[in-house]
Amino acid sequence: MTFTYPYPHPAVTVDAVVFGFDESDLKVLLIQRSQEPFKDRWALPGGFVEINEDLETAARRELQEETGISRLFLEQLYTFGSPNRDPRERVISVAYYALVKLIDHHIQAASDAMNVAWFPLTDLPPLAFDHEHVLEVACKRLKGKIRYEPIGFELLPEKFPLSELQRLYETVLEKPLDKRNFRKKILSMDFLIDTQEIQQDVAHRAAKLYRFDPQAYQRLRDQGLNFEI
Amino acid sequence: MTFTYPYPHPAVTVDAVVFGFDESDLKVLLIQRSQEPFKDRWALPGGFVEINEDLETAARRELQEETGISRLFLEQLYTFGSPNRDPRERVISVAYYALVKLIDHHIQAASDAMNVAWFPLTDLPPLAFDHEHVLEVACKRLKGKIRYEPIGFELLPEKFPLSELQRLYETVLEKPLDKRNFRKKILSMDFLIDTQEIQQDVAHRAAKLYRFDPQAYQRLRDQGLNFEI
DNA sequence: TTGACTTCGTGTAATATCTACACAATACAA
DNA sequence: TTGTATTGTGTAGATATTACACGAAGTCAA
Numbered sequence: 238m239t240f241t242y243p244y245p246h247p248a249v250t251v252d253a254v255v256f257g258f259d260e261s262d263l264k265v266l267l268i269q270r271s272q273e274p275f276k277d278r279w280a281l282p283g284g285f286v287e288i289n290e291d292l293e294t295a296a297r298r299e300l301q302e303e304t305g306i307s308r309l310f311l312e313q314l315y316t317f318g319s320p321n322r323d324p325r326e327r328v329i330s331v332a333y334y335a336l337v338k339l340i341d342h343h344i345q346a347a348s349d350a351m352n353v354a355w356f357p358l359t360d361l362p363p364l365a366f367d368h369e370h371v372l373e374v375a376c377k378r379l380k381g382k383i384r385y386e387p388i389g390f391e392l393l394p395e396k397f398p399l400s401e402l403q404r405l406y407e408t409v410l411e412k413p414l415d416k417r418n419f420r421k422k423i424l425s426m427d428f429l430i431d432t433q434e435i436q437q438d439v440a441h442r443a444a445k446l447y448r449f450d451p452q453a454y455q456r457l458r459d460q461g462l463n464f465e466i
Numbered sequence: 467m468t469f470t471y472p473y474p475h476p477a478v479t480v481d482a483v484v485f486g487f488d489e490s491d492l493k494v495l496l497i498q499r500s501q502e503p504f505k506d507r508w509a510l511p512g513g514f515v516e517i518n519e520d521l522e523t524a525a526r527r528e529l530q531e532e533t534g535i536s537r538l539f540l541e542q543l544y545t546f547g548s549p550n551r552d553p554r555e556r557v558i559s560v561a562y563y564a565l566v567k568l569i570d571h572h573i574q575a576a577s578d579a580m581n582v583a584w585f586p587l588t589d590l591p592p593l594a595f596d597h598e599h600v601l602e603v604a605c606k607r608l609k610g611k612i613r614y615e616p617i618g619f620e621l622l623p624e625k626f627p628l629s630e631l632q633r634l635y636e637t638v639l640e641k642p643l644d645k646r647n648f649r650k651k652i653l654s655m656d657f658l659i660d661t662q663e664i665q666q667d668v669a670h671r672a673a674k675l676y677r678f679d680p681q682a683y684q685r686l687r688d689q690g691l692n693f694e695i
Numbered sequence: 696t697t698g699a700c701t702t703c704g705t706g707t708a709a710t711a712t713c714t715a716c717a718c719a720a721t722a723c724a725a
Numbered sequence: 726t727t728g729t730a731t732t733g734t735g736t737a738g739a740t741a742t743t744a745c746a747c748g749a750a751g752t753c754a755a
Binding site: 644646647651668669670671672 | 741742743744745749750751752753
């Protein structure tokens with residue numbers, strides 16, 4: 238079966254930059270390509286958009302198929318369309334970025350024995366296509382956005398100590414933050430709930446666990462609160 | 467001549483939301499369609515991406531062809547790809563937004579007698595396709611971005627009085643600003659140059675004219691200045 | 696030429712926010 | 726019981742934000 242048009246059409250793909258946070262590392266999810274072009278290279282998960290499929294749906298489907306991940310924070314990043322970014326044909330890629338709670342998502346390679354793995358941002362293999370560039374744009378977006386919107390919580394488990402939240406911000410923003418000022422600021426915004434629980438199995442004083450309350454955040458937002466770290 | 471592929475391909479277009487500022491109105495540039503679908507409706511300027519053409523290049527080319535505008539601030543906005551946004555076939559549109567100095571750009575309709583006109587944002591006709599939605603996203607982006615990056619100057623003539631800059635901000639942000647505080651803040655950032663000229667032909671005390679100095683801004687930025695209104 | 700009109704340009708005091716900074720309390724492990 | 730690691734807390738000084746009013750400059754019309 239073939240498809241014919243009166244003028245040339247590009248192919249359209251979606252690619253996803255999936256971020257995870259672990260201990261004190263930002264990580265990104267990559268798959269190892271099993272086919273040419275760039276066979277055996279690591280690449281961002283993604284694939285062709287089906288002809289009647291919404292773009293975001295396509296991105297979620299590809300993630301599900303290639304890595305087993307579903308139900309995650311996903312937002313459009315940028316569309317990359319240099320004429321020669323794919324050696325096969327003209328391919329325009331609508332890139333998304335995603336944030337996941339690492340412990341909730343056990344990744345699994347797709348059926349065709351493709352490798353899937355998390356890589357720390359500080360230690361990446363060479364990537365296929367223009368994916369290094371895509372990743373760079375995604376990092377910039379994350380760095381910019383995490384300061385003005387409460388998306389950081391998407392990277393943490395549901396209950397977390399403040400020190401972990403601070404470590405996350407320090408990692409993403411690439412700069413140290415003052416503990417007392419950070420706590421004062423984030424708690425004064427009044428959308429973190431003290432769960433009354435504390436850390437288990439730690440070899441030192443256990444920290445209180447907090448939970449982000451999206452409803453409270455929305456209420457405060459409607460009242461004019463401006464989130465900013 | 468036809469083009470054949472082993473699986474279906476969407477068409478890809480670019481559309482541009484071009485903003486202009488005039489007296490005290492934000493305006494957007496629209497063209498009146500001369501063909502079906504949506505014949506005679508107003509629409510954002512745009513068109514199909516050529517098969518070997520970069521996306522931004524395509525956006526600039528379409529603007530040039532349809533409105534005569536070239537050399538303007540242009541930035542990618544968002545990619546719209548709902549399966550049924552165009553009745554003809556699956557069309558994915560990479561939208562851009564642009565800012566122009568109204569007085570520098572005399573628009574001209576394209577050769578095929580298509581109408582081109584500026585419309586105030588407060589008084590728009592019904593638009594073709596999902597262009598109302600695209601425009602809404604563009605307005606949000608402009609509103610968000612103008613506070614953190616000095617893009618407002620792209621909408622003003624090279625030399626402008628502070629009151630005009632303030633009016634621009636008040637219009638885009640949809641809220642009044644205090645004159646003394648606004649002046650204090652913007653002048654303290656030290657990238658506006660007093661041109662030593664004053665307004666001509668005004669029926670009241672003439673204001674000093676200022677000029678935005680991009681080099682100075684870049685220098686200050688490198689030194690850690692954070693633009694914010 | 697005078698007075699009415701319009702817009703320009705300016706300062707301060709009160710309040711809120713930001714920054715820098717150190718140590719005792721807690722919990723486990725040896 | 727002692728050592729070790731991490732939590733949780735307050736304040737003072739500096740900086741930034743807000744609210745607010747009036748004389749100066751220039752044009753226009755009577």
